[in-house]
Amino acid sequence: MSMKRQSQDDSKSRLDAGSSEDKRRRSLPSLSSVITEVMNMSKVQHFMEPVLEPLIRKVVKEEVELALRKYMTTIKRNCGKDVFACELRSLKLKFLDLISPPVFTGTRIEGEESSLKVALVDVLTGEVVCSGPESCAKVEIVVLEGDFDGDDGDNWTADEFKNNIVREREGKKPLLTGDAFLYLKEGIGWLSDISFTDNSSWTRSRKFRLGARIVDSFEGISVREAKTESFIVRDHRGELYKKHHPPSLSDEVWRLEKIGKDGAFHRRLSKERVNTVKDFLTLLYLDPTRLRNVSALHLSYIYKWT
Known part of the structure:
Protein backbone atom coordinates (compact mmCIF):
# COMPACT_ATOMS: atom_id res chain seq x y z
CA MET A 1 0.00 0.00 0.00
CA SER A 2 2.77 2.34 0.95
CA MET A 3 4.65 1.39 -2.19
CA LYS A 4 1.69 2.36 -4.34
CA ARG A 5 1.31 5.70 -2.57
CA GLN A 6 4.99 6.45 -3.03
CA SER A 7 4.69 5.65 -6.71
CA GLN A 8 1.77 8.01 -7.05
CA ASP A 9 3.72 10.76 -5.27
CA ASP A 10 6.68 10.31 -7.57
CA SER A 11 4.45 10.53 -10.60
CA LYS A 12 2.86 13.71 -9.27
CA SER A 13 6.28 15.25 -8.61
CA ARG A 14 7.39 14.50 -12.15
CA LEU A 15 4.17 16.08 -13.48
CA ASP A 16 4.69 19.18 -11.36
CA ALA A 17 8.33 19.48 -12.49
CA GLY A 18 7.33 19.09 -16.12
CA SER A 19 4.62 21.69 -15.73
CA SER A 20 7.08 24.17 -14.14
CA GLU A 21 9.57 23.62 -16.95
CA ASP A 22 6.86 24.26 -19.52
CA LYS A 23 5.81 27.46 -17.74
CA ARG A 24 9.44 28.65 -17.58
CA ARG A 25 9.89 27.96 -21.29
CA ARG A 26 6.68 29.76 -22.11
CA SER A 27 7.73 32.79 -19.98
CA LEU A 28 11.05 33.23 -21.84
CA PRO A 29 10.64 35.53 -24.89
CA SER A 30 11.57 34.25 -28.26
CA LEU A 31 14.43 35.76 -30.25
CA SER A 32 12.05 37.36 -32.72
CA SER A 33 10.05 38.99 -29.94
CA VAL A 34 13.26 40.36 -28.38
CA ILE A 35 14.34 41.86 -31.71
CA THR A 36 10.89 43.38 -32.22
CA GLU A 37 10.98 44.91 -28.73
CA VAL A 38 14.41 46.46 -29.30
CA MET A 39 13.28 47.97 -32.59
CA ASN A 40 10.18 49.42 -30.94
CA MET A 41 12.31 50.99 -28.17
CA SER A 42 14.62 52.49 -30.79
CA LYS A 43 11.65 54.07 -32.57
CA VAL A 44 10.35 55.51 -29.30
CA GLN A 45 13.77 56.97 -28.49
CA HIS A 46 13.98 58.48 -31.98
CA PHE A 47 10.67 60.30 -31.54
CA MET A 48 11.11 61.23 -27.87
CA GLU A 49 14.64 62.62 -28.04
CA PRO A 50 13.68 65.92 -29.80
CA VAL A 51 10.96 66.42 -27.20
CA LEU A 52 12.93 65.48 -24.10
CA GLU A 53 16.21 67.24 -24.92
CA PRO A 54 14.91 70.87 -24.80
CA LEU A 55 12.80 70.00 -21.78
CA ILE A 56 15.85 68.69 -19.93
CA ARG A 57 17.89 71.74 -20.99
CA LYS A 58 15.19 74.07 -19.67
CA VAL A 59 15.02 72.28 -16.34
CA VAL A 60 18.81 72.36 -15.97
CA LYS A 61 18.93 76.07 -16.87
CA GLU A 62 16.25 76.94 -14.33
CA GLU A 63 18.04 74.99 -11.63
CA VAL A 64 21.37 76.68 -12.40
CA GLU A 65 19.78 80.16 -12.38
CA LEU A 66 18.08 79.40 -9.08
CA ALA A 67 21.38 78.26 -7.59
CA LEU A 68 23.11 81.44 -8.82
CA ARG A 69 20.39 83.67 -7.34
CA LYS A 70 20.75 81.94 -4.00
CA TYR A 71 24.53 82.35 -4.19
CA MET A 72 24.32 86.08 -5.00
CA THR A 73 21.79 86.62 -2.22
CA THR A 74 24.17 84.96 0.21
CA ILE A 75 27.04 87.19 -0.91
CA LYS A 76 24.95 90.36 -0.53
CA ARG A 77 23.86 89.32 2.94
CA ASN A 78 27.48 88.73 3.89
CA CYS A 79 28.27 92.28 2.82
CA GLY A 80 26.11 93.64 5.62
CA LYS A 81 22.97 95.71 5.65
CA ASP A 82 24.23 98.12 2.98
CA VAL A 83 23.97 96.18 -0.28
CA PHE A 84 25.44 99.05 -2.30
CA ALA A 85 28.72 98.71 -0.44
CA CYS A 86 29.44 95.68 -2.63
CA GLU A 87 28.73 97.52 -5.90
CA LEU A 88 30.82 99.94 -7.95
CA ARG A 89 30.38 103.63 -7.26
CA SER A 90 29.33 105.31 -10.51
CA LEU A 91 30.83 108.70 -11.38
CA LYS A 92 31.08 110.64 -14.63
CA LEU A 93 32.99 113.55 -16.07
CA LYS A 94 30.94 116.49 -17.33
CA PHE A 95 31.77 119.67 -19.24
CA LEU A 96 30.20 122.57 -17.35
CA ASP A 97 30.28 125.07 -20.24
CA LEU A 98 29.31 125.26 -23.88
CA ILE A 99 32.16 126.02 -26.28
CA SER A 100 32.16 129.61 -27.47
CA PRO A 101 31.90 129.76 -31.29
CA PRO A 102 33.46 130.29 -33.72
CA VAL A 103 36.48 128.06 -33.16
CA PHE A 104 39.61 128.68 -35.24
CA THR A 105 42.92 126.86 -35.46
CA GLY A 106 45.59 128.41 -33.26
CA THR A 107 42.97 130.19 -31.15
CA ARG A 108 42.42 129.29 -27.52
CA ILE A 109 39.29 127.22 -26.90
CA GLU A 110 36.96 129.09 -24.55
CA GLY A 111 33.64 128.51 -22.81
CA GLU A 112 30.72 130.85 -23.47
CA GLU A 113 31.29 132.80 -20.25
CA SER A 114 34.80 131.85 -19.11
CA SER A 115 37.45 129.17 -19.41
CA LEU A 116 36.10 125.74 -20.30
CA LYS A 117 35.61 123.61 -17.16
CA VAL A 118 35.16 119.88 -16.58
CA ALA A 119 33.79 118.35 -13.36
CA LEU A 120 33.59 114.93 -11.73
CA VAL A 121 29.95 114.23 -10.86
CA ASP A 122 28.18 111.49 -8.90
CA VAL A 123 25.76 109.73 -11.28
CA LEU A 124 23.15 109.07 -8.57
CA THR A 125 23.10 112.50 -6.89
CA GLY A 126 24.31 114.76 -9.72
CA GLU A 127 26.61 116.54 -7.27
CA VAL A 128 30.27 117.39 -7.86
CA VAL A 129 32.63 114.98 -6.08
CA CYS A 130 34.75 117.41 -4.03
CA SER A 131 36.50 114.96 -1.67
CA GLY A 132 38.43 111.72 -1.87
CA PRO A 133 41.39 110.80 -4.10
CA GLU A 134 39.17 110.77 -7.20
CA SER A 135 38.42 114.49 -6.72
CA CYS A 136 42.07 115.21 -7.58
CA ALA A 137 42.28 112.82 -10.54
CA LYS A 138 44.30 113.42 -13.70
CA VAL A 139 42.14 114.05 -16.80
CA GLU A 140 43.07 113.82 -20.48
CA ILE A 141 41.40 116.01 -23.11
CA VAL A 142 40.96 114.35 -26.52
CA VAL A 143 39.32 115.13 -29.87
CA LEU A 144 36.24 113.10 -30.85
CA GLU A 145 34.29 112.66 -34.07
CA GLY A 146 31.49 115.20 -34.33
CA ASP A 147 28.85 112.52 -34.95
CA PHE A 148 29.79 110.41 -31.90
CA ASP A 149 26.68 109.88 -29.77
CA GLY A 150 27.09 106.28 -28.62
CA ASP A 151 24.78 103.40 -29.53
CA ASP A 152 22.54 104.14 -26.55
CA GLY A 153 22.57 107.91 -26.15
CA ASP A 154 24.94 108.89 -23.35
CA ASN A 155 25.46 105.29 -22.26
CA TRP A 156 28.42 104.58 -24.51
CA THR A 157 31.08 102.03 -23.67
CA ALA A 158 34.75 102.75 -23.05
CA ASP A 159 35.58 101.03 -26.35
CA GLU A 160 33.07 103.18 -28.27
CA PHE A 161 34.61 106.31 -26.78
CA LYS A 162 38.13 105.13 -27.63
CA ASN A 163 37.18 104.17 -31.20
CA ASN A 164 35.81 107.68 -31.87
CA ILE A 165 38.97 109.53 -30.84
CA VAL A 166 40.33 111.49 -33.83
CA ARG A 167 44.06 111.44 -34.50
CA GLU A 168 46.01 113.94 -36.57
CA ARG A 169 46.30 113.56 -40.32
CA GLU A 170 49.44 111.93 -41.66
CA GLY A 171 52.31 114.39 -41.65
CA LYS A 172 50.42 116.87 -39.45
CA LYS A 173 50.99 118.00 -35.88
CA PRO A 174 48.88 116.56 -33.02
CA LEU A 175 45.34 117.95 -33.27
CA LEU A 176 45.55 119.69 -29.90
CA THR A 177 48.34 121.99 -28.83
CA GLY A 178 48.86 123.25 -25.30
CA ASP A 179 48.18 121.31 -22.12
CA ALA A 180 45.89 118.40 -22.96
CA PHE A 181 46.15 117.10 -19.38
CA LEU A 182 44.74 118.68 -16.26
CA TYR A 183 44.28 117.83 -12.59
CA LEU A 184 40.96 118.19 -10.85
CA LYS A 185 40.82 120.33 -7.73
CA GLU A 186 37.90 119.45 -5.47
CA GLY A 187 36.30 117.75 -8.46
CA ILE A 188 36.70 120.59 -11.02
CA GLY A 189 39.39 121.28 -13.62
CA TRP A 190 40.02 124.15 -16.05
CA LEU A 191 41.23 123.97 -19.65
CA SER A 192 43.76 126.76 -19.36
CA ASP A 193 45.47 126.97 -22.73
CA ILE A 194 44.51 124.54 -25.47
CA SER A 195 43.83 125.02 -29.19
CA PHE A 196 43.43 123.12 -32.46
CA THR A 197 46.18 122.80 -35.06
CA ASP A 198 43.92 121.59 -37.88
CA ASN A 199 40.41 122.29 -39.14
CA SER A 200 37.54 119.77 -39.02
CA SER A 201 36.62 119.79 -42.73
CA TRP A 202 38.38 116.47 -43.46
CA THR A 203 36.46 114.37 -40.92
CA ARG A 204 33.37 112.30 -41.77
CA SER A 205 31.00 114.76 -40.05
CA ARG A 206 33.12 117.87 -40.76
CA LYS A 207 32.87 118.61 -37.04
CA PHE A 208 34.73 117.84 -33.82
CA ARG A 209 33.83 117.28 -30.20
CA LEU A 210 36.10 117.58 -27.20
CA GLY A 211 36.21 114.56 -24.90
CA ALA A 212 37.54 114.07 -21.38
CA ARG A 213 38.58 110.83 -19.69
CA ILE A 214 40.16 109.87 -16.38
CA VAL A 215 43.79 108.74 -16.62
CA ASP A 216 43.95 107.21 -13.14
CA SER A 217 41.94 104.23 -11.91
CA PHE A 218 40.29 103.89 -8.50
CA GLU A 219 39.28 100.62 -6.88
CA GLY A 220 35.52 100.19 -6.62
CA ILE A 221 34.79 103.28 -8.75
CA SER A 222 33.77 103.52 -12.42
CA VAL A 223 34.09 106.88 -14.20
CA ARG A 224 32.32 107.55 -17.51
CA GLU A 225 33.94 109.90 -20.00
CA ALA A 226 32.55 113.32 -21.03
CA LYS A 227 32.01 114.96 -24.41
CA THR A 228 31.02 118.43 -25.59
CA GLU A 229 28.50 119.36 -28.26
CA SER A 230 29.79 119.15 -31.84
CA PHE A 231 31.32 122.23 -33.47
CA ILE A 232 33.19 123.31 -36.61
CA VAL A 233 36.86 124.26 -36.50
CA ARG A 234 37.97 126.65 -39.25
CA ASP A 235 41.44 127.64 -40.39
CA HIS A 236 42.70 130.81 -38.76
CA ARG A 237 44.04 131.93 -42.13
CA GLY A 238 40.44 132.60 -43.19
CA GLU A 239 39.91 134.62 -40.03
CA LEU A 240 43.02 136.70 -40.79
CA TYR A 241 41.51 137.88 -44.08
CA LYS A 242 37.92 138.08 -42.91
Missing part, protein backbone atom coordinates in the same frame (compact mmCIF):
# COMPACT_ATOMS: atom_id res chain seq x y z
CA LYS A 243 35.92 141.28 -43.47
CA HIS A 244 34.30 142.83 -40.42
CA HIS A 245 30.59 143.62 -40.39
CA PRO A 246 30.37 146.31 -39.24
CA PRO A 247 34.00 147.46 -39.26
CA SER A 248 35.40 149.44 -36.34
CA LEU A 249 37.34 152.70 -36.74
CA SER A 250 40.56 151.03 -35.59
CA ASP A 251 40.31 148.18 -38.14
CA GLU A 252 42.86 148.14 -40.93
CA VAL A 253 41.42 149.61 -44.11
CA TRP A 254 41.53 146.28 -45.99
CA ARG A 255 38.79 144.99 -43.65
CA LEU A 256 36.40 147.01 -45.83
CA GLU A 257 34.65 145.31 -48.74
CA LYS A 258 36.37 145.48 -52.16
CA ILE A 259 39.74 146.33 -50.61
CA GLY A 260 41.95 143.25 -50.76
CA LYS A 261 44.78 142.86 -48.29
CA ASP A 262 48.08 143.77 -50.02
CA GLY A 263 46.19 144.41 -53.26
CA ALA A 264 46.76 147.38 -55.62
CA PHE A 265 44.07 149.53 -53.98
CA HIS A 266 45.44 148.73 -50.52
CA ARG A 267 48.97 149.72 -51.59
CA ARG A 268 47.78 153.05 -53.08
CA LEU A 269 45.88 153.86 -49.89
CA SER A 270 48.95 153.04 -47.81
CA LYS A 271 51.03 155.50 -49.87
CA GLU A 272 48.45 158.19 -49.01
CA ARG A 273 48.73 157.14 -45.34
CA VAL A 274 45.20 155.78 -45.33
CA ASN A 275 45.83 152.78 -43.07
CA THR A 276 42.65 152.44 -41.00
CA VAL A 277 38.92 152.68 -41.49
CA LYS A 278 39.07 155.99 -39.60
CA ASP A 279 41.67 157.34 -42.08
CA PHE A 280 39.44 156.25 -44.97
CA LEU A 281 36.34 158.00 -43.59
CA THR A 282 38.32 161.13 -42.73
CA LEU A 283 39.66 161.44 -46.28
CA LEU A 284 36.20 160.69 -47.66
CA TYR A 285 34.75 163.54 -45.61
CA LEU A 286 37.55 166.09 -46.23
CA ASP A 287 38.51 165.34 -49.82
CA PRO A 288 36.30 162.79 -51.63
CA THR A 289 37.77 163.73 -55.04
CA ARG A 290 41.24 162.81 -53.89
CA LEU A 291 39.94 159.53 -52.49
CA ARG A 292 38.28 158.74 -55.83
CA ASN A 293 41.53 159.40 -57.66
CA VAL A 294 43.46 157.19 -55.25
CA SER A 295 40.92 154.42 -55.21
CA ALA A 296 39.97 154.36 -58.88
CA LEU A 297 36.68 152.90 -57.67
CA HIS A 298 33.23 153.66 -58.91
CA LEU A 299 31.69 156.76 -57.46
CA SER A 300 28.74 154.81 -56.04
CA TYR A 301 31.10 152.79 -53.82
CA ILE A 302 32.67 155.95 -52.41
CA TYR A 303 29.32 157.65 -51.84
CA LYS A 304 27.82 154.74 -49.99
CA TRP A 305 30.07 155.74 -47.08
CA THR A 306 28.75 159.29 -46.97
Whole structure:
Protein backbone atom coordinates (compact mmCIF):
# COMPACT_ATOMS: atom_id res chain seq x y z
CA MET A 1 0.00 0.00 0.00
CA SER A 2 2.77 2.34 0.95
CA MET A 3 4.65 1.39 -2.19
CA LYS A 4 1.69 2.36 -4.34
CA ARG A 5 1.31 5.70 -2.57
CA GLN A 6 4.99 6.45 -3.03
CA SER A 7 4.69 5.65 -6.71
CA GLN A 8 1.77 8.01 -7.05
CA ASP A 9 3.72 10.76 -5.27
CA ASP A 10 6.68 10.31 -7.57
CA SER A 11 4.45 10.53 -10.60
CA LYS A 12 2.86 13.71 -9.27
CA SER A 13 6.28 15.25 -8.61
CA ARG A 14 7.39 14.50 -12.15
CA LEU A 15 4.17 16.08 -13.48
CA ASP A 16 4.69 19.18 -11.36
CA ALA A 17 8.33 19.48 -12.49
CA GLY A 18 7.33 19.09 -16.12
CA SER A 19 4.62 21.69 -15.73
CA SER A 20 7.08 24.17 -14.14
CA GLU A 21 9.57 23.62 -16.95
CA ASP A 22 6.86 24.26 -19.52
CA LYS A 23 5.81 27.46 -17.74
CA ARG A 24 9.44 28.65 -17.58
CA ARG A 25 9.89 27.96 -21.29
CA ARG A 26 6.68 29.76 -22.11
CA SER A 27 7.73 32.79 -19.98
CA LEU A 28 11.05 33.23 -21.84
CA PRO A 29 10.64 35.53 -24.89
CA SER A 30 11.57 34.25 -28.26
CA LEU A 31 14.43 35.76 -30.25
CA SER A 32 12.05 37.36 -32.72
CA SER A 33 10.05 38.99 -29.94
CA VAL A 34 13.26 40.36 -28.38
CA ILE A 35 14.34 41.86 -31.71
CA THR A 36 10.89 43.38 -32.22
CA GLU A 37 10.98 44.91 -28.73
CA VAL A 38 14.41 46.46 -29.30
CA MET A 39 13.28 47.97 -32.59
CA ASN A 40 10.18 49.42 -30.94
CA MET A 41 12.31 50.99 -28.17
CA SER A 42 14.62 52.49 -30.79
CA LYS A 43 11.65 54.07 -32.57
CA VAL A 44 10.35 55.51 -29.30
CA GLN A 45 13.77 56.97 -28.49
CA HIS A 46 13.98 58.48 -31.98
CA PHE A 47 10.67 60.30 -31.54
CA MET A 48 11.11 61.23 -27.87
CA GLU A 49 14.64 62.62 -28.04
CA PRO A 50 13.68 65.92 -29.80
CA VAL A 51 10.96 66.42 -27.20
CA LEU A 52 12.93 65.48 -24.10
CA GLU A 53 16.21 67.24 -24.92
CA PRO A 54 14.91 70.87 -24.80
CA LEU A 55 12.80 70.00 -21.78
CA ILE A 56 15.85 68.69 -19.93
CA ARG A 57 17.89 71.74 -20.99
CA LYS A 58 15.19 74.07 -19.67
CA VAL A 59 15.02 72.28 -16.34
CA VAL A 60 18.81 72.36 -15.97
CA LYS A 61 18.93 76.07 -16.87
CA GLU A 62 16.25 76.94 -14.33
CA GLU A 63 18.04 74.99 -11.63
CA VAL A 64 21.37 76.68 -12.40
CA GLU A 65 19.78 80.16 -12.38
CA LEU A 66 18.08 79.40 -9.08
CA ALA A 67 21.38 78.26 -7.59
CA LEU A 68 23.11 81.44 -8.82
CA ARG A 69 20.39 83.67 -7.34
CA LYS A 70 20.75 81.94 -4.00
CA TYR A 71 24.53 82.35 -4.19
CA MET A 72 24.32 86.08 -5.00
CA THR A 73 21.79 86.62 -2.22
CA THR A 74 24.17 84.96 0.21
CA ILE A 75 27.04 87.19 -0.91
CA LYS A 76 24.95 90.36 -0.53
CA ARG A 77 23.86 89.32 2.94
CA ASN A 78 27.48 88.73 3.89
CA CYS A 79 28.27 92.28 2.82
CA GLY A 80 26.11 93.64 5.62
CA LYS A 81 22.97 95.71 5.65
CA ASP A 82 24.23 98.12 2.98
CA VAL A 83 23.97 96.18 -0.28
CA PHE A 84 25.44 99.05 -2.30
CA ALA A 85 28.72 98.71 -0.44
CA CYS A 86 29.44 95.68 -2.63
CA GLU A 87 28.73 97.52 -5.90
CA LEU A 88 30.82 99.94 -7.95
CA ARG A 89 30.38 103.63 -7.26
CA SER A 90 29.33 105.31 -10.51
CA LEU A 91 30.83 108.70 -11.38
CA LYS A 92 31.08 110.64 -14.63
CA LEU A 93 32.99 113.55 -16.07
CA LYS A 94 30.94 116.49 -17.33
CA PHE A 95 31.77 119.67 -19.24
CA LEU A 96 30.20 122.57 -17.35
CA ASP A 97 30.28 125.07 -20.24
CA LEU A 98 29.31 125.26 -23.88
CA ILE A 99 32.16 126.02 -26.28
CA SER A 100 32.16 129.61 -27.47
CA PRO A 101 31.90 129.76 -31.29
CA PRO A 102 33.46 130.29 -33.72
CA VAL A 103 36.48 128.06 -33.16
CA PHE A 104 39.61 128.68 -35.24
CA THR A 105 42.92 126.86 -35.46
CA GLY A 106 45.59 128.41 -33.26
CA THR A 107 42.97 130.19 -31.15
CA ARG A 108 42.42 129.29 -27.52
CA ILE A 109 39.29 127.22 -26.90
CA GLU A 110 36.96 129.09 -24.55
CA GLY A 111 33.64 128.51 -22.81
CA GLU A 112 30.72 130.85 -23.47
CA GLU A 113 31.29 132.80 -20.25
CA SER A 114 34.80 131.85 -19.11
CA SER A 115 37.45 129.17 -19.41
CA LEU A 116 36.10 125.74 -20.30
CA LYS A 117 35.61 123.61 -17.16
CA VAL A 118 35.16 119.88 -16.58
CA ALA A 119 33.79 118.35 -13.36
CA LEU A 120 33.59 114.93 -11.73
CA VAL A 121 29.95 114.23 -10.86
CA ASP A 122 28.18 111.49 -8.90
CA VAL A 123 25.76 109.73 -11.28
CA LEU A 124 23.15 109.07 -8.57
CA THR A 125 23.10 112.50 -6.89
CA GLY A 126 24.31 114.76 -9.72
CA GLU A 127 26.61 116.54 -7.27
CA VAL A 128 30.27 117.39 -7.86
CA VAL A 129 32.63 114.98 -6.08
CA CYS A 130 34.75 117.41 -4.03
CA SER A 131 36.50 114.96 -1.67
CA GLY A 132 38.43 111.72 -1.87
CA PRO A 133 41.39 110.80 -4.10
CA GLU A 134 39.17 110.77 -7.20
CA SER A 135 38.42 114.49 -6.72
CA CYS A 136 42.07 115.21 -7.58
CA ALA A 137 42.28 112.82 -10.54
CA LYS A 138 44.30 113.42 -13.70
CA VAL A 139 42.14 114.05 -16.80
CA GLU A 140 43.07 113.82 -20.48
CA ILE A 141 41.40 116.01 -23.11
CA VAL A 142 40.96 114.35 -26.52
CA VAL A 143 39.32 115.13 -29.87
CA LEU A 144 36.24 113.10 -30.85
CA GLU A 145 34.29 112.66 -34.07
CA GLY A 146 31.49 115.20 -34.33
CA ASP A 147 28.85 112.52 -34.95
CA PHE A 148 29.79 110.41 -31.90
CA ASP A 149 26.68 109.88 -29.77
CA GLY A 150 27.09 106.28 -28.62
CA ASP A 151 24.78 103.40 -29.53
CA ASP A 152 22.54 104.14 -26.55
CA GLY A 153 22.57 107.91 -26.15
CA ASP A 154 24.94 108.89 -23.35
CA ASN A 155 25.46 105.29 -22.26
CA TRP A 156 28.42 104.58 -24.51
CA THR A 157 31.08 102.03 -23.67
CA ALA A 158 34.75 102.75 -23.05
CA ASP A 159 35.58 101.03 -26.35
CA GLU A 160 33.07 103.18 -28.27
CA PHE A 161 34.61 106.31 -26.78
CA LYS A 162 38.13 105.13 -27.63
CA ASN A 163 37.18 104.17 -31.20
CA ASN A 164 35.81 107.68 -31.87
CA ILE A 165 38.97 109.53 -30.84
CA VAL A 166 40.33 111.49 -33.83
CA ARG A 167 44.06 111.44 -34.50
CA GLU A 168 46.01 113.94 -36.57
CA ARG A 169 46.30 113.56 -40.32
CA GLU A 170 49.44 111.93 -41.66
CA GLY A 171 52.31 114.39 -41.65
CA LYS A 172 50.42 116.87 -39.45
CA LYS A 173 50.99 118.00 -35.88
CA PRO A 174 48.88 116.56 -33.02
CA LEU A 175 45.34 117.95 -33.27
CA LEU A 176 45.55 119.69 -29.90
CA THR A 177 48.34 121.99 -28.83
CA GLY A 178 48.86 123.25 -25.30
CA ASP A 179 48.18 121.31 -22.12
CA ALA A 180 45.89 118.40 -22.96
CA PHE A 181 46.15 117.10 -19.38
CA LEU A 182 44.74 118.68 -16.26
CA TYR A 183 44.28 117.83 -12.59
CA LEU A 184 40.96 118.19 -10.85
CA LYS A 185 40.82 120.33 -7.73
CA GLU A 186 37.90 119.45 -5.47
CA GLY A 187 36.30 117.75 -8.46
CA ILE A 188 36.70 120.59 -11.02
CA GLY A 189 39.39 121.28 -13.62
CA TRP A 190 40.02 124.15 -16.05
CA LEU A 191 41.23 123.97 -19.65
CA SER A 192 43.76 126.76 -19.36
CA ASP A 193 45.47 126.97 -22.73
CA ILE A 194 44.51 124.54 -25.47
CA SER A 195 43.83 125.02 -29.19
CA PHE A 196 43.43 123.12 -32.46
CA THR A 197 46.18 122.80 -35.06
CA ASP A 198 43.92 121.59 -37.88
CA ASN A 199 40.41 122.29 -39.14
CA SER A 200 37.54 119.77 -39.02
CA SER A 201 36.62 119.79 -42.73
CA TRP A 202 38.38 116.47 -43.46
CA THR A 203 36.46 114.37 -40.92
CA ARG A 204 33.37 112.30 -41.77
CA SER A 205 31.00 114.76 -40.05
CA ARG A 206 33.12 117.87 -40.76
CA LYS A 207 32.87 118.61 -37.04
CA PHE A 208 34.73 117.84 -33.82
CA ARG A 209 33.83 117.28 -30.20
CA LEU A 210 36.10 117.58 -27.20
CA GLY A 211 36.21 114.56 -24.90
CA ALA A 212 37.54 114.07 -21.38
CA ARG A 213 38.58 110.83 -19.69
CA ILE A 214 40.16 109.87 -16.38
CA VAL A 215 43.79 108.74 -16.62
CA ASP A 216 43.95 107.21 -13.14
CA SER A 217 41.94 104.23 -11.91
CA PHE A 218 40.29 103.89 -8.50
CA GLU A 219 39.28 100.62 -6.88
CA GLY A 220 35.52 100.19 -6.62
CA ILE A 221 34.79 103.28 -8.75
CA SER A 222 33.77 103.52 -12.42
CA VAL A 223 34.09 106.88 -14.20
CA ARG A 224 32.32 107.55 -17.51
CA GLU A 225 33.94 109.90 -20.00
CA ALA A 226 32.55 113.32 -21.03
CA LYS A 227 32.01 114.96 -24.41
CA THR A 228 31.02 118.43 -25.59
CA GLU A 229 28.50 119.36 -28.26
CA SER A 230 29.79 119.15 -31.84
CA PHE A 231 31.32 122.23 -33.47
CA ILE A 232 33.19 123.31 -36.61
CA VAL A 233 36.86 124.26 -36.50
CA ARG A 234 37.97 126.65 -39.25
CA ASP A 235 41.44 127.64 -40.39
CA HIS A 236 42.70 130.81 -38.76
CA ARG A 237 44.04 131.93 -42.13
CA GLY A 238 40.44 132.60 -43.19
CA GLU A 239 39.91 134.62 -40.03
CA LEU A 240 43.02 136.70 -40.79
CA TYR A 241 41.51 137.88 -44.08
CA LYS A 242 37.92 138.08 -42.91
CA LYS A 243 35.92 141.28 -43.47
CA HIS A 244 34.30 142.83 -40.42
CA HIS A 245 30.59 143.62 -40.39
CA PRO A 246 30.37 146.31 -39.24
CA PRO A 247 34.00 147.46 -39.26
CA SER A 248 35.40 149.44 -36.34
CA LEU A 249 37.34 152.70 -36.74
CA SER A 250 40.56 151.03 -35.59
CA ASP A 251 40.31 148.18 -38.14
CA GLU A 252 42.86 148.14 -40.93
CA VAL A 253 41.42 149.61 -44.11
CA TRP A 254 41.53 146.28 -45.99
CA ARG A 255 38.79 144.99 -43.65
CA LEU A 256 36.40 147.01 -45.83
CA GLU A 257 34.65 145.31 -48.74
CA LYS A 258 36.37 145.48 -52.16
CA ILE A 259 39.74 146.33 -50.61
CA GLY A 260 41.95 143.25 -50.76
CA LYS A 261 44.78 142.86 -48.29
CA ASP A 262 48.08 143.77 -50.02
CA GLY A 263 46.19 144.41 -53.26
CA ALA A 264 46.76 147.38 -55.62
CA PHE A 265 44.07 149.53 -53.98
CA HIS A 266 45.44 148.73 -50.52
CA ARG A 267 48.97 149.72 -51.59
CA ARG A 268 47.78 153.05 -53.08
CA LEU A 269 45.88 153.86 -49.89
CA SER A 270 48.95 153.04 -47.81
CA LYS A 271 51.03 155.50 -49.87
CA GLU A 272 48.45 158.19 -49.01
CA ARG A 273 48.73 157.14 -45.34
CA VAL A 274 45.20 155.78 -45.33
CA ASN A 275 45.83 152.78 -43.07
CA THR A 276 42.65 152.44 -41.00
CA VAL A 277 38.92 152.68 -41.49
CA LYS A 278 39.07 155.99 -39.60
CA ASP A 279 41.67 157.34 -42.08
CA PHE A 280 39.44 156.25 -44.97
CA LEU A 281 36.34 158.00 -43.59
CA THR A 282 38.32 161.13 -42.73
CA LEU A 283 39.66 161.44 -46.28
CA LEU A 284 36.20 160.69 -47.66
CA TYR A 285 34.75 163.54 -45.61
CA LEU A 286 37.55 166.09 -46.23
CA ASP A 287 38.51 165.34 -49.82
CA PRO A 288 36.30 162.79 -51.63
CA THR A 289 37.77 163.73 -55.04
CA ARG A 290 41.24 162.81 -53.89
CA LEU A 291 39.94 159.53 -52.49
CA ARG A 292 38.28 158.74 -55.83
CA ASN A 293 41.53 159.40 -57.66
CA VAL A 294 43.46 157.19 -55.25
CA SER A 295 40.92 154.42 -55.21
CA ALA A 296 39.97 154.36 -58.88
CA LEU A 297 36.68 152.90 -57.67
CA HIS A 298 33.23 153.66 -58.91
CA LEU A 299 31.69 156.76 -57.46
CA SER A 300 28.74 154.81 -56.04
CA TYR A 301 31.10 152.79 -53.82
CA ILE A 302 32.67 155.95 -52.41
CA TYR A 303 29.32 157.65 -51.84
CA LYS A 304 27.82 154.74 -49.99
CA TRP A 305 30.07 155.74 -47.08
CA THR A 306 28.75 159.29 -46.97
